[in-house]
Amino acid sequence: MKINGLATNSQPLTDSELGELNHEINQNADRVTEPLLALMFLFGIFIAFFYDTWLVGFGVGSLCLLAYFTTKRLLPESNLYQYVLSAVSAIFAAQYIYQLHGMAEMHFWVFISSTILIIYQNWKLQLPLILIVIIHHGTFAYLQYIGYKEVYFTQLAYMDLTTFLFHGVLASCVCLVSAYWGHLVHQRTIQDALHYKTLSGLKSELQHTANRMNDLNKDLMAVNGEIQNKNEELKASEEELMTSQEALQQINANLNNLVMQRTQILLNQNKALTNHAYTNAHKVRSPLARILGLVNLIHQEIELEEHGKDLLYHLNLSANELDDVLREVRIELDKAEFKE
Amino acid sequence: MRKAAVVFVLTIIFSAIFGLFWYQEIQYLLPTPVPENYRVVRPHEVIRFDSVLIPQQYARPKLLHFFNPDCPCSRFNLAHFRSLSEEYGKRIDFYVVVAAKKKASSAKKLIGKNVTIVIDEDQKLAVACGVYSTPQAAIIQASNQLYFRGNFNRSRYCVDKNSNFVQMALDSLIAGKRPPHFIELATQSYGCRIPRENAIVTVQ
Numbered sequence: 001m002k003i004n005g006l007a008t009n010s011q012p013l014t015d016s017e018l019g020e021l022n023h024e025i026n027q028n029a030d031r032v033t034e035p036l037l038a039l040m041f042l043f044g045i046f047i048a049f050f051y052d053t054w055l056v057g058f059g060v061g062s063l064c065l066l067a068y069f070t071t072k073r074l075l076p077e078s079n080l081y082q083y084v085l086s087a088v089s090a091i092f093a094a095q096y097i098y099q100l101h102g103m104a105e106m107h108f109w110v111f112i113s114s115t116i117l118i119i120y121q122n123w124k125l126q127l128p129l130i131l132i133v134i135i136h137h138g139t140f141a142y143l144q145y146i147g148y149k150e151v152y153f154t155q156l157a158y159m160d161l162t163t164f165l166f167h168g169v170l171a172s173c174v175c176l177v178s179a180y181w182g183h184l185v186h187q188r189t190i191q192d193a194l195h196y197k198t199l200s201g202l203k204s205e206l207q208h209t210a211n212r213m214n215d216l217n218k219d220l221m222a223v224n225g226e227i228q229n230k231n232e233e234l235k236a237s238e239e240e241l242m243t244s245q246e247a248l249q250q251i252n253a254n255l256n257n258l259v260m261q262r263t264q265i266l267l268n269q270n271k272a273l274t275n276h277a278y279t280n281a282h283k284v285r286s287p288l289a290r291i292l293g294l295v296n297l298i299h300q301e302i303e304l305e306e307h308g309k310d311l312l313y314h315l316n317l318s319a320n321e322l323d324d325v326l327r328e329v330r331i332e333l334d335k336a337e338f339k340e
Numbered sequence: 341m342r343k344a345a346v347v348f349v350l351t352i353i354f355s356a357i358f359g360l361f362w363y364q365e366i367q368y369l370l371p372t373p374v375p376e377n378y379r380v381v382r383p384h385e386v387i388r389f390d391s392v393l394i395p396q397q398y399a400r401p402k403l404l405h406f407f408n409p410d411c412p413c414s415r416f417n418l419a420h421f422r423s424l425s426e427e428y429g430k431r432i433d434f435y436v437v438v439a440a441k442k443k444a445s446s447a448k449k450l451i452g453k454n455v456t457i458v459i460d461e462d463q464k465l466a467v468a469c470g471v472y473s474t475p476q477a478a479i480i481q482a483s484n485q486l487y488f489r490g491n492f493n494r495s496r497y498c499v500d501k502n503s504n505f506v507q508m509a510l511d512s513l514i515a516g517k518r519p520p521h522f523i524e525l526a527t528q529s530y531g532c533r534i535p536r537e538n539a540i541v542t543v544q
Contacts, residue, residue, distance in 0.1 A: 051415050052450075059360045067353040074346045084350065091357060098365055101416055102495075140369075 011201075013193060021193050025186075026079065029119040033085060036116060040092045040109075041065055044099065053099040060095045064088035079122070086125045089113030090132035110171060114178040121186035123179035130175040137168060274333055281329050288326065291319050364412045372473035372529045375536050381470030383519040385486050387478075389468050393458050394435060401481050401513055402433045403506070404458075404465060408474040409438070409446040411532035417475055417492045418450060420504070424492075425455055428510050432479075437465050439474075439534050466534050473529040477506045479513060487519050490527040 013021070041061040048057035068088055072081035093109035100106050110133055117125045141164050295316045298304070304312060358366075381387070394402065405421055408414045425434045437458045438447045444457050451457065460466060469478035469489055479487040488509035495503065505526040512520050 051418075053364075053412075053415075056360060056364050060357050063353050063357045063360070067350055067357075070349050070353070071346050074342050074349070078343075080346065087354075094361070098361070 011197070013190065013197065017193070017197070018190075021189065022079075025121055025189065026082070029082075029121075032119055033116060037065065037068060037085065037088075040089075044092065044095055047096060047099045050100060056095055056098060060091065064091055064095075079120075082117075082120050082122065082125050083128050086113070086117055086128040087132060089116070090129045090136075093133075094136065107171075111174045114175045118178050118182045118185065121182050121189060123183040123186075125182070126175040126179040130172055133171055134168065137164070270336075274336055277329065278333050281326050281333065284322075285326055288319060288323055292316070292323065295319055368413050368531050370530075372531060372533050374529075375472050375533075378472060379467075379470065381468070381486055381489060383486050383488065387468050387480050387484050387486050389484075390464050393460060393465060398482050398484075400431065400433050401479060401487065402435060403428070403510070404469060404471075404478040404480065405434065405436045405455075406466060406469075406471045406474045406476045406478070406534065407436045407438055407447055407451070408532050408534070409443050409450050411474050413531035414475045415450065420492055421475075422452065424507060424510070428514070429454065431514060432510065439463060439466070463534060463536055467536075471529070472534050472536065473531045474534060475531055476529060479506070479509055481513065487513050490522065491525065491530060494523075494525045 041064070044057040044061040048054045065088075068081060068084050071084045075081065090110065090113065093106065093113065096106040096109055097103065110129065113129055114126060117129065295312060298312055299316070394404075403424075428434075434455045435458050436447055436451050436455050437460045438444055439460060441459050441461060444459050447457050458465065465478075466472065469480075469486065471478055471489060475492060476490065477492060478489045481487045488506070490505055490509075492506045493503050494505075503525070505522050508520060508522075512518075
């Protein structure tokens with residue numbers, strides 16, 4: 001079945017659910033019919049005043065009530081008492097007809113009873129009522145129409161075959177219609193119960209889903225809380241990091257300054273040293289040049305022995321080496337100076 | 341076990357209901373059994389009755405309504421009887437005949453003050469008129485001859501106007517005609533039996 005476009009898997013009513021439904025119908029119906037039954041008894045007592053029919057009024061009325069309540073008391077789970085109610089309704093109608101000397105209007109009680117019985121939503125309940133009426137009328141009519149004139153039957157002025165047939169057919173029609181209504185109402189009640197069951201199922205499913213959603217929501221909220229905590233932690237960490245970074249930047253800046261200062265010092269020192277070395281190289285070059293000149297003078301002007309020559313040679317060699325060293329130093333110093 | 345008990349109880353209750361209807365109505369559907377030594381009294385036959393019970397006079401016809409206040413059938417046609425006594429009371433003497441003294445007061449209550457109640461404890465009147473059940477009417481001419489003896493109506497409740505036998509007989513009597521010939525239902529005795537244990541039957 002489909003409700004609001006949603007397909008649902010509706011299950012038919014189980015036997016126990018049907019039983020419960022019928023029990024509820026019967027209980028509601030009893031609440032209506034039992035006071036009516038009491039009123040029917042009282043009506044019999046009321047009309048007993050007209051022709052002093054107290055014996056039938058009290059006797060038949062009490063026995064009818066006794067039949068109904070005894071059956072209901074002894075077999076509370078069975079619906080036999082409803083069939084008894086149907087039967088005693090017919091008996092009450094006969095009682096009233098008797099009490100008011102065949103007043104035709106008392107036949108209306110059969111119709112009233114027939115409509116009252118619809119409330120039980122059981123078409124079969126019409127059967128005892130109509131059967132008693134048919135058997136009662138039919139028996140005497142049959143006796144009369146087969147020519148059994150001794151029966152002092154006729155209570156009505158005219159009860160020919162046509163009248164009798166109309167009488168019977170119309171009474172049966174009322175019961176038939178009531179039976180059909182009862183059946184129809186029962187079908188509708190079952191359908192309603194089925195819808196109710198489906199809706200209850202859907203409702204419980206929705207409730208279940210809502211509970212699950214609620215749980216999920218709680219979980220999500222918990223996760224969200226955790227994330228928020230983590231976020232706060234991260235923020236705290238970030239702040240810490242920022243602080244650290246700032247500190248590092250500060251340190252870095254300080255270091256840079258320090259390095260620059262130190263570099264500058266070193267550069268200054270280097271420059272001073274280079275200048276010093278350069279100056280020293282120049283200062284050493286002058287005496288060296290004089291030594292080399294002197295060596296050259298000695299070589300040219302003084303005649304030396306072999307040993308002296310040898311020493312002069314080594315002196316000249318060492319002086320040249322020193323000159324080379326000084327030259328290299330100057331070249332290196334020049335390179336360094338260039339680099340600056 | 342309970343089902344059997346219910347069936348048993350319902351059988352007893354419905355039998356009792358049937359018994360009540362039988363006692364009050366159904367038993368009267370069939371003709372009242374004819375008592376032994378019953379003698380049919382035919383129209384024109386002279387009725388010899390005790391003048392202590394009913395004053396002897398030859399001026400007006402009489403209608404004896406055999407009545408039993410305890411008989412449901414007697415109560416069925418009370419309204420019809422009252423209408424007859426009102427309509428024909430000036431020309432015909434109406435008497436209500438009960439079979440026992442103890443029934444006189446209740447009969448008086450039901451019938452009313454305008455009609456004389458006659459206590460026929462020995463059933464002299466009933467035997468004389470050939471009546472053995474209630475309700476029945478006996479119309480006696482001024483000459484003490486029986487004019488009509490039978491039922492008020494073929495219907496217990498006197499609702500069938502075409503079978504108001506007593507009324508038709510009274511009309512016929514007033515018109516000075518001969519007693520009409522009715523169908524068997526007019527004279528066949530229905531209703532409650534009048535006990536004849538104490539009856540004084542005069543064999544003629």
